[in-house]
Amino acid sequence: MTIKDIESRLWSAADQLWANTGLRPSQFSTPVLGLIFLRHAEQRFVDAQAELQQEGVSPANADKYDYQEKGTLYLPDKARFSHLLALPEGENVGRAVNDAMSAIEAENEELRGVLPRNYTLLSNPTLIELLRLLAPLNQAGDAFGVIYEYFLGAFALAEGQKGGVFFTPKSLVELIVEIIEPYHGRIFDPASGSAGMFVQSAAFGKRHQRNVASEISVFGTEKDAETVKLAKMNLAVHGLSGDIRVANTYYENPHDALGRFDFVMANPPFNVSGVDKERLKGDKRFPFGIPTTDNANYLWIQLFYSALNPIGRAGFVMANSASDARGAEQEIRRKLLDDKAVDVMVAVGSNMFYTVTLPCTLWFLDKKKFQTARAKQVLFIDARHLYRQVNRALRKWSPRQIEYLANIARLYRGEAPEFMAGPDEDYPGTDPDLRETFPELVYQDVPGLCKVATLDEIAAQGWSLNPGRYVGVVAGESVSDEDFKAQFEAWNEELEALNAQALELQTRIAENAAFLLD
Structure with missing residues (x-):
């Protein structure tokens, strides 16, 4: 499954889930990103555990400092995604996810007061469906980082300009x-x-x-x-x-x-x-x-x-x-x-x-x-x-x-x-x-x-x-419609800025004139 397939599947699923929660995207994005955080954190935890075993450190003897030296968050048993996925029917999933977040913060001081705690606002069926959708996505490497970044951008799209203040396209950053x-x-x-x-x-x-x-x-x-x-x-x-x-x-x-x-x-x-x-x-x-x-x-x-x-x-x-x-x-x-x-x-x-x-x-x-x-x-x-x-x-x-x-x-x-x-x-x-x-x-x-x-x-x-x-342009090559459109948009942006400056100047002149006439 490619990242494109994963992105499309997750976003479609989230879109469907919104219909069942009554929450706005601005309210729903944080808990969804929190679950992606848990899934990615466990994947990194499992990878670090394998590295430690190769170095002769068994899971029973490893402490949180061993994991932190690997650049990985330490996850107590009840804070692991797999534990949440295996909860028995009838369990309060929202409370269990909240407890998982609290347990992670207790073991990783840099996250104190950071992780979301609003999972009891979501119904059990909604949370179980989210956990089920995320479970098989144990891609190698940093694929979950890509998914995480995708959701930041996708929710930015849903929330409009307000969301855009916190997301920069990954390729520009690179x-x-x-x-x-x-x-x-x-x-x-x-x-x-x-x-x-x-x-x-x-x-x-x-x-x-x-x-x-x-x-x-x-x-x-x-x-x-x-x-x-x-x-x-x-x-x-x-x-x-x-x-x-x-x-x-x-x-x-x-x-x-x-x-x-x-x-x-x-x-x-x-x-x-x-x-x-x-x-x-x-x-x-x-x-x-x-x-x-x-x-x-x-x-x-x-x-x-x-x-x-x-x-x-x-x-x-x-x-x-x-x-x-x-x-x-x-x-x-x-x-x-x-x-x-x-x-x-x-x-x-x-x-x-x-x-x-x-x-x-x-x-x-x-x-x-x-x-x-x-x-x-x-x-x-x-x-x-x-x-x-x-x-x-x-x-x-x-x-x-x-x-x-x-x-x-x-x-x-x-x-x-x-x-x-x-x-x-x-x-x-x-x-x-x-x-x-x-x-x-x-x-x-x-x-x-x-x-x-x-x-x-x-x-x-x-x-x-x-x-x-x-x-300039390549010799003999005309300016494409796309290039013209981009240039025109840039000119339009500059015109808007000049119009704003002109309005500011007009206002100052009017204020000064009123002061002098008074």
Whole structure:
């Protein structure tokens, strides 16, 4: 059974179960994710148990510290999924699941007060059906992690924009991780959501034979307390621990995030208005000034920049309009470029998110770049034409497409490319071959794909960081309808931002005129 089959089956089942509970998706998602957490936790527990036996430690003699050293949660007998599945008929399943959650928290301090306890709200038949559906899905490797992430996204889709604040498409996160290469050190996400950035960082480290538990430490802030609980569950089920706190990042700085981190990764909310900028005056996290427009994009960009230490790297998702924004935002962008901090820009096509169709841009900063030959250059990549069609409304990148894009950045930096990705079994298709594009495995500009632009060239373009302005198209190739649609959507987003700025200016003029006339 492929992951695609599993996703389809589970989501269809959940959809049917909603009809029998009377709960809204926002109420139902947490208990469902909790059961997926239990199932995945037991799979990892069983795998660790097998490893310990191979090392000569029998299950009878193993204690919780043996399992925790394997990066696995310790599960008491009554907290195991198999125990819940085997409950006799007539047993109160909801109470038993609640007890299982309590037992896990008692043995794993990092989860205290995190796991859901609302299972008595669901009827016995509903819970038994959920347990039955999850039971056979004992896939090898990290398949349950994929299922967990799928449900985060699927419930985000059902809950609309509100859900989207905590979910970032996995393939975008993977590319961010591949380009900034967080092998070690302190990793910060000031809009951490469900902690997907941290999970993918750990997966990257493991693929490169690093001891993730001892080599990386993760820190995050998230303003929604329930989402923080999901994040801690996500970390725990992947064998990670971290310091994620409930905080409004605009006004609060619980991690003292100024020049402290080796890596910053984030998917902040786009185009947020209404931030009280008076409260931000004098805050050193905004070294290039407070933008005058009612838009938080350049607040986030400065938060990411200022959190980096002198050799730190950042990768984050940003609204397309930020790449060409005018006024005070353009001046902040110029200062970032003058600081030699902007390293790579990647244009991403539409339909990559569950909750919005607009395209976006991935930004990559590197504070150490000023010491290299790339100091006065920026790499622009247009990845809008690369994707796998998941369904009519959703796209993703395949593992090899992610590897291809990351290797372009590695060649630009003078690093050796990596060839570790396997085929996309769920969504087969033809992937680009790096060796065909770069036969000598040395970076070169490729029309329609990538271009290294100098700061002088960028200045001539009004300090624009829009990859489409530099990469161009393949000679003799017309712009496709899809490309035009993506560009038009980007223009429309920029127009909306300009209209908002115009309305703000109009309001200020009216207020000033009223004051003078009075």
